Every structure is written in structure tokens, then in C-alpha cells.
Amino acid sequence: MSSESTARPLHAGRLFLVTAPSGAGKSSLVNALLKLEPTLKLSISHTTRQPRPGEVNGREYHFVSEHEFLAMRDRGEFLESALVHGNYYGTSRIWIEGQMAQGNDVLLEIDWQGARQVRERFDGTVGIFILPPSMEELERRLRGRGLDSEEVILRRLANARAEMQEAPHYDALIVNDDLDTAYDHLRAAYLAATLAPHCRPGLVEALNNGHLL
Numbered sequence: 001m002s003s004e005s006t007a008r009p010l011h012a013g014r015l016f017l018v019t020a021p022s023g024a025g026k027s028s029l030v031n032a033l034l035k036l037e038p039t040l041k042l043s044i045s046h047t048t049r050q051p052r053p054g055e056v057n058g059r060e061y062h063f064v065s066e067h068e069f070l071a072m073r074d075r076g077e078f079l080e081s082a083l084v085h086g087n088y089y090g091t092s093r094i095w096i097e098g099q100m101a102q103g104n105d106v107l108l109e110i111d112w113q114g115a116r117q118v119r120e121r122f123d124g125t126v127g128i129f130i131l132p133p134s135m136e137e138l139e140r141r142l143r144g145r146g147l148d149s150e151e152v153i154l155r156r157l158a159n160a161r162a163e164m165q166e167a168p169h170y171d172a173l174i175v176n177d178d179l180d181t182a183y184d185h186l187r188a189a190y191l192a193a194t195l196a197p198h199c200r201p202g203l204v205e206a207l208n209n210g211h212l213l
Helices: 026-036 066-074 093-101 112-121 135-145 150-169 179-195 201-208
Strands: 015-019 040-042 078-084 087-092 105-109 126-131 172-175
Touching (some): 015 026, 015 112, 015 179, 026 105, 026 179, 066 078, 066 087, 078 093, 078 112, 093 105, 126 179, 135 150
Parallel strands (some): 015 105, 015 126, 126 172
16 A cells, blocks of 8 residues: 555545445555545444444444434435435435535445435536455455344345445445555545546546456
8 A cells, every 4th residue: 555645636526435345455445545545535324223242322323222313414404315224324424515615525435225325416426336255255245244134134235236336326346355455545546536526538548447346
């Protein structure tokens, strides 16, 4: 992974949507990108899911009760919200709009349902889909985490097949077979959009030249 951040001119912030099936390695890639790009801000979603071991409220997610979540949704506080794997997830509209107005790019780790809602509300979003190298490898990773019951793993695998049907609608597809290589592709997609913020063909050209998978 490169250790050098790229300077670029100030512009109105852009919204990046990163989607992947559970277990594809999305969070590891996103965290690596955030370390090198100080003007890229991660949106922290609200969720009704219970925290996993080591997760901290306000860092991985804002953990709220279902009652509180639904009240926030009814007040119009979410840019998008969705029911995923039996839990609610939502993205703060006010926080994102404020960051973009300051010229900061914002990144959402988001499921395909939420990404579709966001695209309907924001023009010029950049969608990046992270794919596992195979379903067999995805299952191996899910089981290797040791976080979920057998029932949850089987549900995640079934959902992954449906989720990956959405991949062709994204601007860049990245297969996370090797973490370092996948990171280089993710950063290439990010820089292609930010260095030429009004030129979407930059991503298409990157794809055609083999810089992204």
C-alpha cells in the first residue's frame, strides 16, 4: 500500500458509496483509505444491531434501540434507512450535508438498498462495489470470523448472492482477492473521481485500462 497522500484542489465535497456482501473485506479496505486521505470523512451510521465484541458506540456505529431509530426516521433525520439482516440501519442526512458543504468528501459503507436510496437524493455520487473472489472464499471468511451463528452465516451467504446482482450498477468493481492489490484499486477509483470531480469517464477509463477489476 502506498503511504503518500495526494494533494488536490479544494472542491465541493463528493459522496462515495462503498458496498459489499458481509465478509468481502470492505471495512479493512475503507479503513486503510481513510488513514491516507484526511479530507475523506466516514459517515457513522445508526443501527439497532447489538454491538459486537470490541465495537464502540460512535466509532463503528451509533447503537440505538428500535424505538429510537424509528422515531428518528419519522422525524426525517436519515438520508436513507433500511432493514438488513433483521436490523435497521440509517445514515444521518444533516451530518453528510454539512461535511460536503465544507468541501469534505464523505464515504458511506452502505448496503445496496441504502445506496439506491442515496442515489435518488444525491446527484454525482460515486459507487464502488467490493466483491469476494468466490462464494467459497466468502463462506470461509464468514466462518473464520467466529462472530455469527450457523443460521446467520447461511442467511448472509444467501443475501450475498442477491446483493452481488447489484454490482453492475456501480461505477467501479473491485475483487478483494489480495488486500494490498484491492486497496490500490480502491484508491485509484477514489482519486479518479476526486482529481477530475466533474469527469465520470475517468472511472470508466480506469476500468478499461485494467486498473480496476
